[in-house]
Amino acid sequence: MKKKLLSIILTAILAAFSTAMFTGCGNENTATSDEAVRTSASVDEITYDNTSETVPTLSDTEQAIVDEGLKVDDKGNITDSKGNKVEVKDDGTVEVKTKSGETVKVKADDVKTANVNNQKIENTVNSSSNSSSAAKSNSNSSSSATKSNSSSSKSNSSQNTNNSASSSSVQNDKKPTNNSSSTSKPNNNSQSSTTDPHAGKTWHEAEYEYINHPAETKKVWVVDEESYTYEEDIYEEHTICKGCGAFLDEMLKDERLSHSEAHLLAGENSGWYRTTIKVGTKTITVPEEGHWETKIVKDAWTEKVLVREAGWY
Numbered sequence: 001m002k003k004k005l006l007s008i009i010l011t012a013i014l015a016a017f018s019t020a021m022f023t024g025c026g027n028e029n030t031a032t033s034d035e036a037v038r039t040s041a042s043v044d045e046i047t048y049d050n051t052s053e054t055v056p057t058l059s060d061t062e063q064a065i066v067d068e069g070l071k072v073d074d075k076g077n078i079t080d081s082k083g084n085k086v087e088v089k090d091d092g093t094v095e096v097k098t099k100s101g102e103t104v105k106v107k108a109d110d111v112k113t114a115n116v117n118n119q120k121i122e123n124t125v126n127s128s129s130n131s132s133s134a135a136k137s138n139s140n141s142s143s144s145a146t147k148s149n150s151s152s153s154k155s156n157s158s159q160n161t162n163n164s165a166s167s168s169s170v171q172n173d174k175k176p177t178n179n180s181s182s183t184s185k186p187n188n189n190s191q192s193s194t195t196d197p198h199a200g201k202t203w204h205e206a207e208y209e210y211i212n213h214p215a216e217t218k219k220v221w222v223v224d225e226e227s228y229t230y231e232e233d234i235y236e237e238h239t240i241c242k243g244c245g246a247f248l249d250e251m252l253k254d255e256r257l258s259h260s261e262a263h264l265l266a267g268e269n270s271g272w273y274r275t276t277i278k279v280g281t282k283t284i285t286v287p288e289e290g291h292w293e294t295k296i297v298k299d300a301w302t303e304k305v306l307v308r309e310a311g312w313y
Contacts, residue, residue, distance in 0.1 A: 058121070061104050062114035064096040070111045076208055076304050078108055112205050119203045127196075198312045206310040216298035227288040234280045243268040 058066065069081025078086045078094055086094050093105040106114075239248040239256075243263035248256050256272060264270040 058114065058117055060098040060100060060102070061096070061106060061110070062117055064098045064104065065106060065111055065114040066118045068096055070094070070096070070106075071115060072108050072112050072205065074206060076108055076210070078111055116203070116205060123198075123202070201312040204308070204310060204313050206306065207308040209305045209307050211303040211305060213301050213303060215296050215300040217294050217296050219292050220295045221290055222293050223288050223290040225289040227286060229283055229285045231281045232284045233278050234282055235276050236279045237274065237276045239272050239274050242271045242273060248272050 070086070071079050073079050073083075073085075078088060080086055088094050089105075091105075093107050095103050095105055097103050240246070241248055241259060241263070243260070246259075248259065251259065260270040260272065
């Protein structure tokens with residue numbers, strides 16, 4: 001009777017000891033599974049945060065250019081949102097109005113720069129959006145898989161505990177299966193990767209070099225008044241005899257006295273006088289009047305040379 005009672009007590013003690021040991025193992029597995037869930041969540045959170053990027057911004061002038069849809073075509077002309085050429089001022093600029101109401105003058109280079117920067121922003125936003133969506137999807141699938149494996153681990157642990165209570169020999173030979181360590185890791189294969197052919201590249205508009213050629217000029221004579229001719233009277237001063245009107249210029253004084261005395265003896269007027277008389281005309285030519293001027297024979301022009309074609313670089 002004592003031996004039977006002792007055997008029953010010993011059996012009960014062994015059963016209780018085995019149950020306590022097996023239950024402890026099950027609790028350890030559960031803790032490991034929970035830890036795997038926390039680890040997976042932490043990794044997903046870090047991965048998701050790393051997808052965020054600082055998006056660059058446009059200046060007020062660049063934003064005004066993009067809002068009005070201004071671009072530069074292959075010929076270097078500024079075009080509107082419909083592709084029509086925009087008339088530029090004499091200084092090569094067009095006016096745009098910013099959101100603050102300020103009117104700003106911009107050139108073709110400013111328009112090109114604004115469009116390039118805007119393209120960079122769009123590429124950055126699209127890249128960040130795709131990375132963020134993939135990271136969230138990976139995080140959700142990893143968390144679901146981890147929770148499912150954790151529940152499975154707990155269920156296996158509970159089932160093993162019940163089996164240990166009915167048979168002490170089975171619990172000594174078998175160990176509970178721990179699936180949490182192999183299934184708690186996030187499933188990286190669930191994230192679909194899309195290959196971007198332009199990854200790491202930036203869209204560049206075509207670049208041109210503009211060579212300014214000055215105007216060609218030459219000096220020309222401009223006539224202000226045409227040349228012309230006219231007739232001018234010719235006057236000469238002579239010594240003339242009062243009696244006969246002969247020119248006495250070539251006579252000596254004694255000869256003039258003799259000539260005058262002859263007229264006197266003949267009862268005619270004698271003596272002489274000095275006077276100026278018209279002896280004819282001459283043609284006078286007046287030259288033209290004018291001045292020299294610088295005339296443009298060929299206007300200044302700008303040569304457009306392609307430096308780099310448009311594309312992803």
